[in-house]
Amino acid sequence: MxxxxxxxxxxxxxxxxxxxxxxxxxxxxxxxxxxxxxxxxxxxxxxxxxxxxxxxxxxxxxxxxxxxxxxxxxxxxxxxxxxxxxxxxxxxxxxxxxxxxxxxxxxxxxxxxxxxxxxxxxxxxxxxxxxxxxxxxxxxxxxxxxxxxxxxxxxxxxxxxxxxxxxxxxxxxxxxxxxRAPLPTWLSTVSDFDACMSAAMLYYQARVMVSAEDWCTVATCKAVDAKQTGEAFRLLGEIHEIASTHQKYVEAFDVLEHAFASFIADGAIDLAIDTKLEEANVLRRDKRYRETLDILNYARDLLEQNAPRMKPNFEHWALSRLHRLYALTLGLSGQDIIGTGLSSGRLSAVQQCDAAIKHSDTVGDISGKAAALNAKGLILHELAIHPIDILQAAEDVLNSALELHSRIGDARACFQQCRNLGLVHSSLSRLDSANQQDWLTKALEDYTNGEEYLKQLLEERIPGEIREVRFRRGDLLLQSGALADAERLLDALQVEREHNDEWHDEARTLQLLLRVNTEPSKSRRRIERIIAIYTSVLQSDQRKSAYKQDGRKQANRRDILAEARTIAQKLDLMHLVDQIDNISIELDNLL
Structure with missing residues (x-):
């Protein structure tokens, strides 16, 4: 037929x-x-x-x-x-x-x-x-x-x-x-700047960052006006940012400042606001939370002053991202940034997420909505005033975010949702004793799925994120009583983190290994390594600065050293107890 x-x-x-x-x-x-x-x-x-x-x-x-x-x-x-x-x-x-x-x-x-x-x-x-x-x-x-x-x-x-x-x-x-030859005649109309930017964006999409940075740098030299200069610096900022290191965040912020100045000079206010929001995101990822709020307040004022001249869709998109960044900063910093208490800041962050979702819905920004749902789920996990109810609400919004990101094929975002669901299910396993094993099984599945999503990507930071997923799996294996499996996974992970100079995450891994409760000689070596890590914080200006700016590193340090001290006492390693006490005092004096 x-x-x-x-x-x-x-x-x-x-x-x-x-x-x-x-x-x-x-x-x-x-x-x-x-x-x-x-x-x-x-x-x-x-x-x-x-x-x-x-x-x-x-x-x-x-x-x-x-x-x-x-x-x-x-x-x-x-x-x-x-x-x-x-x-x-x-x-x-x-x-x-x-x-x-x-x-x-x-x-x-x-x-x-x-x-x-x-x-x-x-x-x-x-x-x-x-x-x-x-x-x-x-x-x-x-x-x-x-x-x-x-x-x-x-x-x-x-x-x-x-x-x-x-x-x-x-x-x-x-x-x-x-x-085919010759090349189409229309190619002769492509400017040197557009050609360089196209090459840079192509390499950026393919995550070949060295080539992307090279072409973007050439594009800054080929720009013929302030707007083109801003566009080149804006992309260069994103290229630096994706490396996820402190030095690259500093470089990203600097070039984004150049981009912002160029857009202001050109009168491109929408691009200037977009760039200022990206600056805030860089500072947030670098855990410079108070500076993040300052930039967000500036971007909010700039948007309000120019709202009558903004295209409606851009205004809603910008407001959605603005509210989402406020939420992530207030809800996940681990610090009382606005002076109203951590819980109050997190409740405000949930409201910011709802506002972001509303603006995304207005313009059909599905990716923005999914990101706001993800943020809300993670903040609800942190809040947990009425633990089980709040965590199950977090589970619902994270599942919604995962469904949306899965539908649009965003593997990185799907990984983030799986990781966050793993956190929620792990917390529920500790609170809901009647269904503890079921929640632990779900959490292990979440982290396994998250690792599978990560393997679909080819980015410089993927190995670090896979290490974090394996850390979470090791924690769950400990909770479920699979001590031998947990020790094998965490031992290998600790070596990787030491090799990659991830001192804070290495200390967290050693903390889990201390809970395996194996022979005293292993526990002693692990405690000595924890002491060496925090001694290096006192001796390194870079590590000291990172520690002072990050409330989570400070809270984790107190837990890690307290746990190491308890085990050292049980093993009658009093010289290690004294070292831990001295380091704790010195680290407290930094704040």
């Missing part, structure tokens, strides 16, 4: 068939090769459709049969909603390529499309997000809303070519682009 339909369509003189092509990243590719696929040229598809584009697509849907070739349906915030909601009497065809099946089979039962979608949604209900096929959900949402729809599965490429050949329609020969 479908062959006859296509042959008939090739001879009609009225409206033809609309073919929608859409590319996707090949899942096995990493780094630069990942961006040799067509997806890089389509990476703005999630930015939404303009009114004019919506009108054109809607008319096509109403008046033409539509063939989806290689279309995943996962552009949920631009094309797919329009496909789903537009009523049409025309026919939809979806071609799902699978080279292993030479003769495609056809489904035309609308109820089958509904059933396939519902089957995937059931997986969402049990939070089995890595197993969910968003493609099946998204495409079946479209097909099930058509009067007539057909889905082909198999080697559709060869099948279509054979049909066209049978109809006498010549298909163009396939040529490799690299063999």
């Amino acid at each position: 479908l062959e006859a339909d296509i042959l008939a369509a090739s001879n009609i003189t009225g409206p033809g068939c609309l073919c929608k092509f859409h590319g996707s990243i090949e899942p096995t590719k990493r780094g630069r090769k990942k961006y040799e696929s067509i997806q890089f040229s389509l990476n703005q598809v999630g930015g939404g459709l303009t009114v004019a584009k919506q009108a054109v697509l809607m008319q096509a849907l109403k008046n033409l049969d539509i063939f989806f070739m290689g279309y995943s349906g996962c552009d949920h915030f631009s094309v797919q909603p329009l496909l789903r909601s537009t009523q049409s009497n025309m026919t939809a065809y979806w071609l799902q390529y699978d080279g292993r099946i030479s003769l495609p089979f056809v489904e035309s039962d609308i109820r089958s499309f509904d059933a396939q979608r519902d089957s995937e949604i059931e997986k969402l209900a049990t939070q089995r997000y890595p197993e969910v096929s968003w493609e099946l959900i998204s495409v079946n949402e479209v097909l099930s809303n058509r009067n007539t729809a057909h889905k082909w599965h198999g080697d559709t490429s060869t099948f279509l070519k054979n049909i066209l050949d049978t109809a006498g329609i010549l298909t163009p020969p396939i040529r490799i682009i690299r063999q």
Whole structure:
């Protein structure tokens, strides 16, 4: 039947068939090769459709049969909603390529499309997000809303070519682009600045940071006006920031200041506000929380002063990010920054998250909404006034955030949600004794899923984040009584953290190892290593500065040294007890 339909369509003189092509990243590719696929040229598809584009697509849907070739349906915030909601009497065809099946089979039962979608949604209900096929959900949402729809599965490429050949329609020969010459004439209109920025952004997306920084630096020299200078410095700031080290945060802040000054000079207030918000994010990640609040207050004032001149969508986007950054700063710093008490600051942070979600909803900023939900879940975990109720509320919003980020394919954000869910489930295991083992099992699954999401990425900071996930797993193994497994994992982790100069995290790892309660000689070596770490804090200006600025490092230090002191006393290692007491006094005097 479908062959006859296509042959008939090739001879009609009225409206033809609309073919929608859409590319996707090949899942096995990493780094630069990942961006040799067509997806890089389509990476703005999630930015939404303009009114004019919506009108054109809607008319096509109403008046033409539509063939989806290689279309995943996962552009949920631009094309797919329009496909789903537009009523049409025309026919939809979806071609799902699978080279292993030479003769495609056809489904035309609308109820089958509904059933396939519902089957995937059931997986969402049990939070089995890595197993969910968003493609099946998204495409079946479209097909099930058509009067007539057909889905082909198999080697559709060869099948279509054979049909066209049978109809006498010549298909163009396939040529490799690299063999074409000369280059298109329009390339001569690309400026040196745009070429350098495009190269920098390409390497940035592929996480080849050295090359990204090189091209961005060249772009700053090719800029011909203040706005271009600002754009180059803005991207350079993001490149520095992604390394997640104190020195790179300092460099990122400096170049973002240059970008801000350039945008102000050009009168580009929206870009200036965006840059100021990024400065605040850099300071927050560097744990300079009071400075973060100062920058956020400045950005808020700048936004209020210029609100009448702002585009409505930008204003809502900026307010969403502003509230989210306020929330993260007030709720997760571990410090009473505004002088109202930690709990009051965290309650205020939850309200800031709600405001951020509201602004994101207004402009359809799904990524921003998911980030705000993630922040709210983590802050609720920190707050825990009525522990079980609050933590289960945190679990709900984190699951919502994970669902959204899973749907848009943001593996890094999915990792963050899995990690935070692991924290929540771990806390619930300590509070809900009747279901302790179930919560521990869930938490272990969360961290395992989080590590799987991380492995999809190729970034410089991934090894450090994998180490943090393994630390959490080691803690859970201890709680569940799997002491031998916990010790093996944590011993290897402690060596890695010492090698990577992660002194604070190494001390946290040694604290867990002390709880394994193995032979005294091991405990003694671990206590001695903890003492050496905190002695180095007193001797190093850089470590001392990091310690003084971070309330969490201070609180963790007190717990770690107290636990080490208790074990040293039990082992009658009084000289180590004296050393711990002296170090504790000196560290307290720093504050």
